[in-house]
Amino acid sequence: xRLQYPxxxxxxxxxxxxxxxxxxxxxxxxxxxxxxxxVGCLEGDCHYMAGNLHAKKRVSRVKGILDRxxxxxxxxxxxxxxxxxxxxxxxxxxxxxxxIMELGPSPIRKATGTALKAAGEVAA
Amino acid sequence: MIKAIPKPIEEIIENVKDCDxxxxxxxxxxxxxxxxxxxxxxxxxxxxxxxxxTQGGKQAQVDDTSLTRQCEKEYLAQLSDRIDQxxxxxxxxxxxxxxxxxEMYDKKVIYPGVDTCFMGVNEERGLYSERxxxxxxxxxxxxxxICPIARCSKRMLNGPCGGSDKGKCEVxxxxxxxxxxxxxxxxxxxxxxxxxxxxxxxxxxxxxxxxPRKIVREDLxx
Numbered sequence: 185x186r187l188q189y190p191x192x193x194x195x196x197x198x199x200x201x202x203x204x205x206x207x208x209x210x211x212x213x214x215x216x217x218x219x220x221x222x223v224g225c226l227e228g229d230c231h232y233m234a235g236n237l238h239a240k241k242r243v244s245r246v247k248g249i250l251d252r253x254x255x256x257x258x259x260x261x262x263x264x265x266x267x268x269x270x271x272x273x274x275x276x277x278x279x280x281x282x283x284i285m286e287l288g289p290s291p292i293r294k295a296t297g298t299a300l301k302a303a304g305e306v307a308a
Numbered sequence: 309m310i311k312a313i314p315k316p317i318e319e320i321i322e323n324v325k326d327c328d329x330x331x332x333x334x335x336x337x338x339x340x341x342x343x344x345x346x347x348x349x350x351x352x353x354x355x356x357x358x359x360x361x362t363q364g365g366k367q368a369q370v371d372d373t374s375l376t377r378q379c380e381k382e383y384l385a386q387l388s389d390r391i392d393q394x395x396x397x398x399x400x401x402x403x404x405x406x407x408x409x410x411e412m413y414d415k416k417v418i419y420p421g422v423d424t425c426f427m428g429v430n431e432e433r434g435l436y437s438e439r440x441x442x443x444x445x446x447x448x449x450x451x452x453x454i455c456p457i458a459r460c461s462k463r464m465l466n467g468p469c470g471g472s473d474k475g476k477c478e479v480x481x482x483x484x485x486x487x488x489x490x491x492x493x494x495x496x497x498x499x500x501x502x503x504x505x506x507x508x509x510x511x512x513x514x515x516x517x518x519x520p521r522k523i524v525r526e527d528l529x530x
Contacts (some may be wrong), residue, residue: 207348210355214362224363249352253360291363 187273190281200222201225201262209246209260216293219259219284223273226264238262255291258283309429310338310402311436312345312422317356320398323419327368330357332410332421333376333387335401342436344422345400347374353398353421373468384412391416422436443520444514450502452493459486465507 198204201224211265212220222243224236240262247257324330332350340346354372361368362501371394376383378401387409393399396417399406403424410418426438441458447465448455457463461479467487471478475488494500512518 205348207351207355210352210359213357213359249317249356250359253356254322254363255359291358295362295365 185270186271187259187274189277192281200230200232200235201239202230202232204239204242205293206242206249207248209243210249213250213255213259213290213292216290216296218290218293219280221261221263221276221280223263223265223276226266229266256287259287259290270285309341309427310404310424311342311423311426311428311438312339312402312523313342313445314344314353314400314422315348315420317353317360319397320353320419321357324357324396324398327396327429329369331387331391331394331397332357332370333378333399334372334395335378335399335405336374337377337401337405339400339402339405339422341430343434345402347372350374350400353400356419375401378402378409382414384409387413396510399440416460427449437450443510443512444518445511447507447510450507451495452499452502454486454490454493456486456490459484459489461486466512 194287201222204222209220209222224239227236227240230236243260243262246260250259250277251257261280265273265276325447332354334340334345334347334350336346341504343349350372354370357370358368361370366527374385378384378399387397391413394416396419397409397413398408398421400421401409403420406418409414422456425436425438428436429436429440440455441463443457447457448530456465456467460467460477461477461483462469464487467490468485469487472485472488475485477483477485482489491500491503494502514521
């Protein structure tokens, strides 16, 4: 398909979005991510029954936490796509990148003056 | 088990905003089961507080841990070698754990991280409901295994009252009438004759009316 989307996106593959925990999302922000999107299967199409629905709830909770601690809940989002929707994926990544550009760098990155670190550095 | 819900993070921030070194102490007991205060919740709160401090330009250390149970001294002792380094501890245990932690480390500032709600059951994940009020004198044998103290909004010993309507309590249409439940249960088990003998007035001294309670089991004490 040769679809183009911004190169400043780091893709982390998981077997199911149900594997994505609140702590994983918060850690991404702790190490300096400006924004995070969780892209799961279409609702009703989860091979593990409700993985994407669990992810939706968790993303919603992370939004609330980010709002309350001053980062802004709009920096995290959840999308549902099938494996045949590559075009829409590229579109979402472009949209999210534009939104983050408008919001500016994460206050965490501004406060610490560091570039995005590997998750292992913080966890250690 | 004891059921609790996480406190709003704003309330916790208000308490700890001036701290430089903070420990979030979860409890692996009841609050883990209702997903309010176990290790995972401790990590989430610690991470959220680190984000709060960092975005505000403050370099604060926020660590997390979880104790097997915070209602026992032996497990609270796990913190003895490192609690001194912290300005304060946010305990995610129930009210018992928070108090026992504060009692054991009497010079340390301890803040609660959850609101302790009641003793109840897990109807399903995320849905917990009250079943016992620990009145100290169990009458479940007389009421078909359904407690009128916990399940009747008025704690009536001889119900139902006039507020019972089609099996629901007048307090809310979402609350089943405790005495309707008791009637149906006694009917099912063939013990409806229990309704012929009114329950005698209850001795409430075993409940909170007798002040803070204590159990002394000499057969267990050394």
